[in-house]
């Protein structure tokens with residue numbers, strides 16, 4: 001199993017959106033036995049909560065399932081359990097670099113979306129732009145899935 005962990009600050013807006021979108025794409029590609037996804041927050045303020053209403057609304061509007069999502073905080077064991085740790089912005093990346101074991105490869109979601117002219121998935125908790133964030137997340141998730149398939153010789 002190839003394991004992907006999406007990480008943001010609170011695990012209620014961006015990373016649960018990415019988890020749901022990515023799982024949707026993995027299911028559609030018939031790869032749910034090969035690729036698993038989860039998400040976590042760097043902070044613990046929202047542990048146990050469902051995603052933000054803005055994230056739930058945008059996922060529902062796209063017909064993407066998300067009923068299992070519950071916020072949790074990243075744990076030290078996550079760095080061993082997950083093959084791809086994918087965060088949302090430069091601030092997340094700095095914090096992950098601080099707590100990750102030396103040498104652990106870390107990614108930013110929009111590295112996988114070369115056609116998007118942004119490096120950071122902005123935080124809709126502050127901007128309210130959930131639809132824009134969805135566009136970024138979808139592009140990043142598509143690119144990430146393509147990269148994983150290429151790296152592991154999986155069919156698409």
Ligand code: 4NP
Pocket residue numbers: 008009010011012013014015045123124125
């Ligand atoms: P997220 O957004 O990192 O995309 O889940 C945030 C959610 C909550 C907070 C910050 C960002 N907060 O400070 O509570």
